[in-house]
Amino acid sequence: MKISIFGMPFKGLFFAEKIRLISTDNQSFEHSTIFPHEANSKTCLSESSATDSISAQLNTPITGGQFTFYGIGGQGACGLDIDTPTKSAAGSGTLFNSNAAWVESCLPDARYLLNDLVCINRCVKIEYKGNTLTVPINNKCSECAKDHVDLSEEAFNWLEPGRRIGGSGEK
DSSP states (O other): OEEEETTEEEEOOEEOSEEEEEESTTOOOOSEEOOOSSOHHHHTOOTTTSBOSSGGGBTOOEETOEEEEEOOOSBOTTSSBTTSSSSOEEEEGGGSOTTOOEEEOSSTTOOEEEOBGGGSSEEEEEEETTEEEEEEEEEEETTOOTTEEEEEHHHHHHHSTTOOTTSOOOO
8 A cells, every 4th residue: 555644655554453542640651651741730721621522532442543654843733842742643633623712821932722632631542563652642633534643753663663754664
């Protein structure tokens, strides 16, 4: 199978044994976990006032999900920097609420952030080839289905080391 990712040829999708969307609240982790860079207390986002399209999907394993990668830099769909942390994910556009409001944050630059639960301490846990990686969702992949997660290059390379990024994806 040959698909195109952001205009770059890429052979094949990578299929995870299991993908699960989780909340970082009250979780214990025994694998590689990258937590959201900005805590709720720093952003002033509130789960109680956030819109919600993701809760029904939380902690429900998706067997045979797929992952791809995207480039780094800029601000993602949540308003946070997508390269901080360097291992992160873009979740399916269907997980975002189209009615979510942009609210002024408490960050030093007072930027506006999307007050959507998918942007507040939500992560994706991927099991692949005996490895497990949990990374925060800080961006949106509009064309991704619920079983598809688009990873930062660092997260992708952690799961699939030795892949050439930006070419065919072959070793």
